[in-house]
Amino acid sequence: MFCRYCGKEMQEGQEYCGHCGRKNSPGQQKKQSPLLIIACVVCVVLLGIAAAVSVFWAGRKFLRKTEKTSQEKRAESPVVEEEEYLAGVACVINGDKKYGFIDKDGEEVIPPRYDLIGEFQENGLAKVSQKIEGADGESDYYWGCINKKGEEIIPIKYEFIGLFQNGLAEAEINAGKDNDGDSRTLSGYINERGEEVIPLVYDSVGKFGENGLAVIGEQVGEDADGYRILKYGFINRQGKEVIPVQYDSIYGFAENSLCPVAKESGKDADGDAEYTWGFINEKGEEVIPLQYDDVRTFSENGLVAVAKKTGIDQNQEAEYKWGFIDETGREVIPLIYDDVRDFDTGSLAPIARKTGKYVDGDPEYEWGYVNEEGQEIVSFQYGKAEGFAENGLAAVGKKTGETASGDLEYTWGFINEKGEEEIPMQYDEVGFFYENGLVSVARKLGEDEDGDAVYAWGCIDSTGRKIVPLQYEDVYLSHSDDWILTEMEAGQDEYDFTFYEYEYFDTSGKSVLKLPAKYIDADPFEKIS
Template sequence: MKKIYLALSLSFLIISCSKKEITSSKLQSRNGVYYEINQQKPFTGEVIDKYSNGQIAIKKSLKKGSLNGSFKTFYSNGQIKESFNYKNGILIGDYITYFENGQIEIKSNYDDYGVNIGKRYDEFGNLISIISNNEFFKASEFSTELILIQKNNKYGYINKIGEIVIPPEYFYISDFSDEYEGLAIVSKNEKMGAVDKTGKVVIPVEYNRFYFVSDGLFKFEKNKKYGFIDKSGKIVIPFKYDMALWFSAGLVPVKKDDKYGFLNKIGETIIPFEYDDASGFINDLAYAKKDGKYGFLNKIGEIVIPFEYDSTDYFFEKLAVVKKGDKYGLIDKEGKIIIPFEYDKISSYSDRSNKTFSKDLKELISVKKGNKYGLINKTGKIIIPCIYDSISDFEDNLTIVKKDGKYGLIDGTGKIISPCIYDFIYGFIDGISLATLDGEKGAINFEGKVIVPFGKYDYLNFPKGEVIKVNKEKKWGYINKYGKEIIPIGYYDSVSDLSEGLILVNKLEYTSLGLKTVSRYIDKTGKTIIQFMGYSSDFSEGLAAVKRNRKSGFINKLGMLVVPFEYDMVYKFSEGLCTVVNDGKKGVINQYGHVIIPIIYDNIEPISEGIFAVVKNGKYGFIDKLGKIIIPFEYEDDDRRNFWFKEGVAVVKKNGRYGYINKFGQALTKFEYTRADDFRDNQEAYVEKGSERGYINKKGEFRKLNN
């Protein structure tokens, strides 16, 4: 009898201790806590999802509704794909991903501050990159054996075996690059300086702002005065100047008592302080302004081109655009007039906003006379007379022109490829341009030949992935770039754009559940890959939002639900993260559905360069992709524009004025602009300050536009 009782007890113990197993589709999230559907107690147990062949796809453990313990994903052949661990909903410990052949791809480690250090391998086990703070760096880049680390929002460096070389005590620390003469720029307690590779402070951390290194000298600002320091920490140009530009030809223009002069690298005055404006030297000449007129100086201060112009630009390719009265011309370095002063506009070589100057046809310059545009070469020879209303960018020796309200095509010699007969030509993609002719839509190629007849379709989208979305009588379909129909026009109620190789279509159909919207994902051949009952969205980073019973989740490209239906609204995934909405508040989840940024914010801008701009109580701040607040909520909201990082810089607003900050929250400019655009091509940004207009670079230097 005792044996029977003991056996029953052991059986009960085994059953009671075994973990409960369910699929993701049977779970729902309530404020970030997972429950079985229609249950009130948070779920504890294992969640297992499988492929159609029966192999496990995802296996994860939950405890009291939070991810806790092992989380693994697998390839469809059963080989492990990812392995990591959670503790009370927080990713912690080793994170490992595998190639399908079983070789480790990534091995890193999460602590309370995110990934500190890890390694990435190729399929043969060779180390190819180092991971630091969730960023990948080529292993060869760490010739100094130093790797950036972060702790409590402070930065330092470790070596490749994990030893701390520079403690994480700086609000900002740069890399040790040749650009900084082997030093690193640091910031601490709102002051800046520089350290060497051992952590020794070489330039005292006492300056208000660092700008750049020019000819081996570091430009700093202290108490609104500018000076230069060498790499040993010696001040070579004292901090007594109101403005300083950069060194060129061994000289730097500086401003003192409202006048500009030029200093050499030991601070001696080479060109006296007698000019109202001045530039650096380009092609051995610098422009300067005196008594309201511009001219050019050489590096010993001699006047090479007299002060007789109302505005000027730099010399590029030995030519400069200058203005005299209300007309523009072109001069060479000797002051010889190459193009006479007869044009109302000449595209400046140095104007990076110019969209007409050809990248492929370097000799051509856009000019304007009256209200008409033409092209000339650098000798002043007229290539295309000023007869066009507009001339667009060149692409493959072809440009779109407008004349008498109609559009056509010409090449770089002025030869007419297609006469100006079209209502509009939209621009070429993969050798095809959409166009309209007498109100009808069609498409032409580079040779001006019609490849989609005008009037056959009511509407055509731009070509994408060798297919073109078309519309006829308010019905949509797809053709390829040769005009062959791929998805029948009018069969589906809605047809999306091609996204990640799939086209989403919807159709209201009779099903076993009645009249329902059925979503299908179709490839470029017309084959149905996924079918879903309910509303869906396009794929982004391998996941598509789907909706059921007024709640949204995500499926993968196998049609599996990977993020449960628990959000009022979701956005697309970007950089592995997605903004979600519940009860009017926004937060961010990752591709596994884990909440990275709590759902408590009034607004979250799309992620840009790994950073979210976030609004709380009417103030902007910035949060990184680990969910950490890296720049506090101290900037003003603005209905006229969005704020995000571009080229490492963000426009922000404080006290009603715009300024620029870097990713560490350091101000790159003063907050004094009434308009401030994003940086373009890592070069300059357009700004306005009262009646002044111009461009500013990342060094904070302002290039005024002359009216």
């Protein structure tokens, strides 16, 4: 899944984004995630075929009975399609939630029959899952892959399948029970034909990078709570270990061919491991010594955030001072900040200093921005600050209060790299700008019975112009299509499933597709070829 606020990838089930630190509720995550139920859509280039005529009746879209479906027209067309899009949808069948895919005509090109789905990738494959009863009588979700015709290319037999990268994807199988009776899995790699090209013998694996290397983990023991202790290294595409399994924690390689690695240096007050971090190259050489207590990954400008521990707060949480170093390990921006974020695509990075503590003891920050030379360009004045998007705008927020449940509230707007306010501070929540120049924004309507904020969502462009009015329960944007998806609750059925009204808009704010009321879930359209 992806964080709806900064767009960075998150692990499935992760509540707080590791990049921007903001909370993503399950309802917020589901449309931004390409790992679980992402969607994509079919926009077809057809020559020599009559255009489809559609009508709207009672607010729902139906094809006339005399018209051919988009599948029939595609079959007759001599023209090869240049672009294709699909979107994931879900409906209730015999009391169960089932997922499939629709095209931009609203037709079910792959009928809802799966218990879970993933995204269609550039190779034309999508992960699909069905709940299957195992030999022990317990049911679990197993994964495989289908193509755009709905044909099963990789059998539905894996505990997990990752995203394909450079032709290979992580795959995980059930390997029985451990000594405590918990399920044990083993991982390896499959290709796009489903062949297990690197045996499933590892306790943990990661994606293959552009450099042809992937992280692997091997269990070396268990901690006091019974959790696995792993050591990490790297293998190449032939399955050969090229960097020995020796590190206690590890990230992937950045574009500059440097990778953060760590070894355990001790335990904190709770007995959790503490690490010392450095960086290795693709030969496994430690080019920046293991000397930092926390690090991030390198940005495109060749700078990386690093930190050293300075003490323990009243909640027994470690306190750090952050700064930035370059690829040689030279300190470019001193380690003087209480928190920082990456440079991302802009020339400025968010920096923070503590101004006090909240009632629960958590620190309160003021945020500003620093440039690559360490000059503080935007003064410390914001309660929240995000990285700059490619359009040169960054979301900033100022604290306005708290909800009844204790969550902090902010008023948000957008600034440019000079610190000038481009879009006024007037929204109660904001997302992140997509490549099409659109961003989701919201205003608070009130609070629910649990004291949590209730919002009305809409969409604006980079000038602040409203594209979709702020009146929907949620609004979702696509990484590869301009259509905007809106969601409104429409009631519940006898199985207590909640139904929604899903409607798609173009970038002018015109409604282009309204889905029938039978759907209980839908995703934005994504280009798949």
